[in-house]
Amino acid sequence: MTQDGNPPTAGLDVTVIVPTFNRLHFLKRAVDSCRSTRCRTEVIIVDDGSTDGTWEWLQSQPDLVRLRQKNQGQGWAVLNGFKLSQGRFVRFLDSDDFLAQGAIDRQWTVAQETGADIVYGAVDRHEESTGAVLPEPDPEQWDDFMAVQLGERNGSHYLGMLFKRELFDAVPVRRPEYGVRDDRMLLLELALLNPKVARSPGVAGYWSKHAAQMHTSCRGLALQVANWQMLQIYKKTLSALEARHELTARRAAAACNVLWPLALAIARTVPHEGVEVERWIRQLHPGFCPPESGLRGWCFSHLGFAWTQRLFRVARLLRAVLGCVKEGFSTQSLSRSTGPASGQ
Helix, strand or coil: CCCEEEECCCCCCCEEEEEEEECHHHHHHHHCCCCCCCCCCEEEEECCCCCCCHHHCCCCCCCCCEECCCCCCCCHHHHHHHHHHCCCCCEEEECCCHHHHHHHHHHHHHHHHHHEEEEEEEEEEEECCCCCCCCCCEEEEEEEEHHHHHHHCCCHHHEEEEEEEHHHCCCCCCCCHHHHHHHHHHHHHHHCCCCCCCEEEEEEEEEECCCCCCCCCCCCHHHHHHHHHHHHHHHHHHHHHHHCCCCCCCHHHHHHHHHHHHHHHHHHHHHHHHHHHHHHHHCCCCCCCCCCCCHHHHHHHHHHHHHHHHHHHHHHHHHHHHHHHHHHHHHHHHHHHHHCCCCC
């Protein structure tokens, strides 16, 4: 591991930790969005073994704290960056995302005025292919941070949040064992601390939408693992709330907004476990109604979860078989049309 750049300085207000791997074309924008603050800010870039010239570029940026490690993944990069951080408040920024102009100062000011542990703002989507900004609803004042993190209303993204450093005395900044779901683990573990939260009006940052995103490339076995991780996170969190007699009906209903699509995803590959998740949903929220409409909604309402999954599994199998048959006929037709010409 190699450290370079300005040494950490005591008395800083905000630390921004940016992990990166082979995203130099995005990283420059992310870094620029963290500069020119009125509050005392340090930006720590952790290069997770990039091979695209990232480390060479970072060495030309004297205002950054730079750390290079062998490729270990985003979670370890954030943990290593946090060890160097000196700010009283911390925020995390993926290298393909970027902050809104003035967001750091606005949220720092709100933190000082309210004494909040967490300050949050809206996060809009940025379509990389067109440059268009896709606005998300401005989050309202959250009167139950846990319910929001579990899945109520317009959710949240850590990109739009400023965290008091003291929170991480009780909660690790990242859990690499939870892979692509470790940000959800972070926010739910923070919610279990019952932090004081405050809203900063306006857009705090922009979540980049592009083809090379970690979540869009999560398929096959990796997706199954991610779904299992999400299920464990919710089991852990709801169990903790239940033990503390803090699992309200509102929070249970919020959790079901996430557990329902999770049950559907799990049932596609492990049907009986998807059924178990659906039963858990019914226990948590007896009045739960599946959000699907049309034929799918009718099947879930009249046939039940298990039989509906069986029916749609057969439908998927038939589509696959018909697709193979259609492809076979197309291949035969192509073969005949391109075969040897008959004599004349």
